[in-house]
Amino acid sequence: MNTAELGLPVDVPSTALFTDHYELTMLQAALEGGTAGRRSVFEVFTRRLPPGRRYGVVCGTGRVLDAVRNFRFDERQLAFLRERGVVDGATLEWLSRYRFGGDIWGYPEGEVYFPGSPVLRVEGTFAECVLLETVILSILNHDSAIAAAASRMAAAAGDRPLMEMGARRTHELAAVAASRAAYVGGFSSTSDLAAGFRYGIPTIGTSAHAFTLVHDTEREAFTAQVDSLGRGTTLLVDTYDVAEAVALAVEVAGPELGAVRIDSGDLLLVAHRVRQQLDELGAHKTRIVVTSDLDEYAIASLAAAPVDAYGVGTQLVTGSGHPTASMVYKLVARASSDGADAPLEPVAKRSGGGKRTLGGRKWAARRFDAYGVAEAEVIGTGEVPGELAGSQLLVELVRGGEVVGREPLEAARDRHAAARGALPMSATQLSRGEPVLPTEYVA
Amino acid sequence: MNTAELGLPVDVPSTALFTDHYELTMLQAALEGGTAGRRSVFEVFTRRLPPGRRYGVVCGTGRVLDAVRNFRFDERQLAFLRERGVVDGATLEWLSRYRFGGDIWGYPEGEVYFPGSPVLRVEGTFAECVLLETVILSILNHDSAIAAAASRMAAAAGDRPLMEMGARRTHELAAVAASRAAYVGGFSSTSDLAAGFRYGIPTIGTSAHAFTLVHDTEREAFTAQVDSLGRGTTLLVDTYDVAEAVALAVEVAGPELGAVRIDSGDLLLVAHRVRQQLDELGAHKTRIVVTSDLDEYAIASLAAAPVDAYGVGTQLVTGSGHPTASMVYKLVARASSDGADAPLEPVAKRSGGGKRTLGGRKWAARRFDAYGVAEAEVIGTGEVPGELAGSQLLVELVRGGEVVGREPLEAARDRHAAARGALPMSATQLSRGEPVLPTEYVA
Structure with a gap:
């Protein structure tokens, strides 16, 4: 559906240029070098909440689904990239056929999150996933920052x-x-x-x-x-x-x-x-x-x-006071050869202290106490422990390029009220504090 | 020109709904009550710079001109307003014909500003001017906040x-x-x-x-x-x-x-x-x-x-640290009857201490010392003193609904460099301080 044809005043015909220049040059180099087809897993997470904030609010997921669907390069956009010499002809040809064909899982919209929570996971070839970094982060970083402020005000x-x-x-x-x-x-x-x-x-x-x-x-x-x-x-x-x-x-x-x-x-x-x-x-x-x-x-x-x-x-x-969330979009695992069956290997940046990341494709679950109050955000890369299998947080949003996770906005609003309500009471204290749930990593 | 037809990824077909609900209810009440046609002057200004900042940067003017030109209600938008009962049928009929036909003057883009500077002046009937409040402020508040940060970084x-x-x-x-x-x-x-x-x-x-x-x-x-x-x-x-x-x-x-x-x-x-x-x-x-x-x-x-x-x-x-400017859009003068010849009378809110405003249609000029260094922002409502006539700040942007003030982005960039360069040297100190120019009001 071309939203421009609907005359909607707030959508744009294509989201494909809400993209950093380097996504396209990486694509060109990967296409030429032979790594573009490697199966890859990118995850969106934040290393920290804004100072003093006790929880984050996942918001923008529905807009991400629209943005992925509308990520198409039309003739004018390709002409611009050609005239500017952003990428070579082979890459332009590849872009002209671009449709995201991979899978996206994520925390459902309105859910709360904590440092390290894998709020979105994008899986497909390196080429098809790397292009989506900027637009996905723009949406989630902006919308989640506003929703977090709104949630505190609502409390x-x-x-x-x-x-x-x-x-x-x-x-x-x-x-x-x-x-x-x-x-x-x-x-x-x-x-x-x-x-x-x-x-x-x-x-x-x-x-x-x-x-x-x-x-x-x-x-x-x-x-x-x-x-x-x-x-x-x-x-x-x-x-x-x-x-x-x-x-x-x-x-x-x-x-x-x-x-x-x-x-x-x-x-x-x-x-x-x-x-x-x-x-x-x-x-x-x-x-x-x-x-x-x-x-x-x-x-x-x-x-x-x-x-x-x-x-x-x-x-x-x-x-x-916190107009953006600090979510990043990081490659956490990839195959060493092309093909859907090639085994995934965890990868991570190693230098630069505070910017280190945890490699590997992750699951996440929330553990509750006997009274139904959340007590920990549990994240792992291996098998999900049996007792947490029923409280996993990621849901399927896109399957093989098809959006399967769309829902009415009311659902996100209701989910947020429920998720905030299940946090320890100190979550809604306005004073500065630590994240209200600890993040636990299990191997 | 309908920008949607061009497939531009960053414009929208119409800016008319980037508007607060109350603009339309005010319009309805004014149309019904007989004040809609009164000649009115609205001014955009800020009461203060962000804490510690020494100057502001006018930015977004070019986008405002696009927004005013594209402020048109199409059938789908009118249908939405009708279904929601936002305004009555007579108002919808009026909106369907809406084109801004008034005049806009303003500080040229890239110019610096100070508390009280009338950075934009919109003049026409009350009805045609009141509708533009939200979209004009959205653009100027966002873009000027970013430009001010950019200017400090560039210095x-x-x-x-x-x-x-x-x-x-x-x-x-x-x-x-x-x-x-x-x-x-x-x-x-x-x-x-x-x-x-x-x-x-x-x-x-x-x-x-x-x-x-x-x-x-x-x-x-x-x-x-x-x-x-x-x-x-x-x-x-x-x-x-x-x-x-x-x-x-x-x-x-x-x-x-x-x-x-x-x-x-x-x-x-x-x-x-x-x-x-x-x-x-x-x-x-x-x-x-x-x-x-x-x-x-x-x-x-x-x-x-x-x-x-x-x-x-x-x-x-x-x-x-300052993601928005605090510009407001205020009615400062209006006629007491319809017609282009009716004399303007200054008006201003009187209660609420810090939110008081200065009534009357204003001019603004910058006074320089013998070395060409700016020394004051001078604002008045009467005649412009002869010695300031040549250093007035407002330029014509829209005349009778037609955009006359469009310019290439480079012009705004060059103007900003020149304007910043003419400020006292303390303007580019990064430490917190008072506005680098005093604002002087003359009767």
Whole structure:
């Protein structure tokens, strides 16, 4: 399916150029040197979580499946590579026929992960796998970083809904992926219409300060908004004086007013005052929405305030201090000759201290205690121990080039809530700490 | 021009849904209430630079012009808005005919900016201007954040070339914009093929550790690479033992070897050793490229090391600690009635301390001392003082809906180098400090 033909505003016709130049030069050298056909296993993992974070959230898997499917070189792209002299004619010919025909397994989307977790495993010939490095990492590193921040915010917000409003603070297409990741992490809705269009996420929003300011008076603005959008709308009450605006809002809309939004000031103090004022005016059901520079700490600090919903922007789309995950895509095993039957041998970089990796094709499982609480991430390269066979983490996503692991976004969102819920309680402490599960390696 | 028809991998058919839900509900209420046609002036500015930063870099202007041109609602988008009940039928009808017909002025791309600088000014009816808020801010906030980091790195690198390699650390399309912003900020090339395709930026890269590891020996890997890519290639020498790899590299490629790349370890120490070893082997012209988790501080710390080029990834695409600028899009003036001749009145939010804004349509100029060094950013709402008339900063970008300010990317890159060069010398200190120019307001 060519997504460009659908006119979708957030996809692109081909993902094949979201690729580092060196993937193609390696391909050329491997094709010429005779190693391109060696069966290979690449794994995506991170050596560490961001400092202080207690768990990671796998996100972007569904987008990876789209990206692999759309990884096709068309005539214009090949012409570009030819004109620039990126690779030779034989390699261009090979690229013109490229379709990923291998297998991909991975942690299902929304699952939590820890240092060393093999969150994605790509298997096929060296040539067909090496090309996918950049686009797979771009997606997983971005989306997982946002989902991890969203998950912490969702834990801090408890039962109160979180609205994603950060589109204006990040690249316009990163924003769409960020809305998606926020939804997986536990947000309820987004301001971003493209995210609603592309992923079906509920969209929300009513008005900004500009709307009040374009009117001659706040009364005219509120009246126009209520006339057009109904009494259930949310009125923004901090353009001039909050107390006056709240009184005016209830006067204009009546006690059926849906909500008031506060976007500046000391939210804890202001929320209490506004709640009291609304109650005195009989607007007991009018909700209070706050939206000013929130992060997970600010959300937690408002737990005792009479706030009904949070809108989060900048800190969500920038990963609350950690805008990228540090996942890498590493060759961990390969055959010494061509052919599907050639035995795999583990390989790993050996120099450079902190950048060493563990060779070999891995399985992963999560061990739980008698109460169903996770107690360890267990990773190995040999046989899976019998007692862990039922709690393995990797699932099949692509088989022989065909996507088999697609699922609705809701499934990832539900899975994340369940996975986070099964972690030890200290997982959702906001303070800095070590990963909440140890990673254990078994031979 | 419908970019989707061109098969470009990095554009999208329409930018109209990169929009917050509330822009459309405000539009509906304004259309119904009679204020939609009021002539309005919106300005983009930031209240502050990121903590410690001494100047900002305007970037994304060229992408904004594309986004405004492609801001069109097609049938599928309108159907989505209808099905979701985002706005009413009259508003959908209005949207189906939407074309921005107003004027845009702004700081030219690559120019530096300071707190309060009106980096973009959008003028037209309230309705046509309010819709553009989100997409304009997404682009400018992202691209300017990356360009600011790039500029600091370029200042630290001096004459040594910087290569952008961060695609894998950010959203796949944000990566393309990041390459573009890095180029404006002073980088020379990118690993991202899509950035080469879309913006003509030179692309670079040769091989990763996976290429060495897929071979049975490092010798076979180096031989295959040199056979295919030539002796001028860059060999990656830190997969196993660096000293052995450097000896092997020169043995295989001869002293004509283009470069060696070091991606781990203590770069300062290793670079000195590798340079000495290369020289002893007679490979005096073989260059040393370093690429491991660099930022502007690491680059500066390598100033005395025998390094010939830097590859920067994560810290570039994440803005080196500041992944977004904090630009806002605010209504600063509007008429009290319809019509192009109705006089403009300044408006501004008044509550919420730190979020107050200065009303009125602004001009901006930069004052220089007798030596041509910038000494102040001067902003005003009245007449431009005669002595500043020649150093005004805003240029015309869109006139009556037609783009008039398009320019080649090189122009923005050159402008940035000149603008940074005209700042006081303390601008390029890496230590934290205040904005290097004060912002002065004149009535």
